Amino acid sequence: MVTSTDNTARSPGISPGFTRLLAFTGGAAVGNLYWAQPLLGDIAVALSVSPDTAGLLVTLSQLGYALGIFLIVPLGDTLNRRRMIPTIMFLCSLSLGASAVAPSFVVLLTTLALVGFTNIAGQLLIPLAGDLATDEQRGRVVGTVASGFLVGILLSRTVSGIVADTFGWRMIYVAAAGMMLVLAVIMSRAIPVLPPRDHIPYGRLLRSVLQASIRHRPVRVILVFGAALMCVFTAFWTGLTFLLAEIPFSFTAFQIGLVSLLGVLGVIGAQFTGRVYDRGWSIPAIAAGLAITLISLVISGLSGSLVAGVLVAVSLLSVGVQSVLVLLQTLIVSIDPAARSRLNTALIVANFVGGATGSTVAALLWPIGRWTAVMGATALIVLFALTIWFLQRRRSLAELTSTSPALPAPDEISL
Known part of the structure; x- marks a missing residue:
């Protein structure tokens, strides 16, 4: 063959x-x-x-x-x-x-x-x-x-x-x-x-995206982390828009937009985590980012009526989520040089599904329990991600710290 x-x-x-x-x-x-x-x-x-x-x-x-x-x-x-x-x-x-x-x-x-x-x-x-x-x-x-x-x-x-x-x-x-x-x-x-690069038939190219995601454990774990974090991120911001528009905040759309500018701290976090990856500290850094995200949700849930608490939570969430997302993207494009675009495709699609789920979760939970319910659900999702990290840190995630074998070319995948 x-x-x-x-x-x-x-x-x-x-x-x-x-x-x-x-x-x-x-x-x-x-x-x-x-x-x-x-x-x-x-x-x-x-x-x-x-x-x-x-x-x-x-x-x-x-x-x-x-x-x-x-x-x-x-x-x-x-x-x-x-x-x-x-x-x-x-x-x-x-x-x-x-x-x-x-x-x-x-x-x-x-x-x-x-x-x-x-x-x-x-x-x-x-x-x-x-x-x-x-x-x-x-x-x-x-x-x-x-x-x-x-x-x-x-x-x-x-x-x-x-x-x-x-x-x-x-x-x-x-x-x-x-x-x-x-x-x-x-x-x-x-x-x-x-x-x-080698020519790959288009249909086989698309199938190899799915095959690579299913066959390789590190890729599957990365996709779970990405979907979970985007779910949390979009649920948080959807709920926050509802929260800030109501009493006691009554923010205008422009003021809510200004709050979102605190996300610039995530940019700083992204720069820092890139250097963390280069030093080989990616796996513990993922846990740290998830922990920071969980802390931000706890602070936000406990101080939902205090603007200072919300602003601190937004800042921490931006650093925690964006840092881990950048680490995940760096890790996934490092697994196989010949399949970087396909692996990046799998990650972005997983993130998109997670984001769509997050906005839906926030919309469904808001009438039931408002801000507290949204924060409780997102905290559970982060705890789930932390559990996956703990269980996989010496298994699938450990493979990412060594030289990973190349993903099989589409011709080598059993379809």
């Missing part, structure tokens, strides 16, 4: 300047998913739909993003990424431009779904960074690139609101389309020439 070979040569390393370019590009790309969130009211009025209906814009863009992650990102393991990444960014620019001139809500719904589907360049950049980095710098490099994503998420809503207040809601899509076009040109010249 013919087996695939790994054509990934040892990289001479990645420069700090190119690392920052990847971080900026990833942050700019991920922001495209969040421009609409603070603009839903304006869009609803402009296109004559209800605010609830306008909320479908966010839902469809997220679903398009999930579909793009699963169907396109695995191709990063077989196609020429020097051409693939700029091409995807160019298509995203076209979708953003079409959104800017959408004449009706149905057209805007369609174009934003296309924005989500084509907005996956960032998830190709992280495996690329893992390929270009040396073993000694991989944690720091992936941590820096992931930090760019966090900054993009944090700033996108604020930037969108400012631009819309000044120039109208369509202008943010004009600006985003121009930004993606410029970055596509820059990336077409900045991405180095990479060694060619």
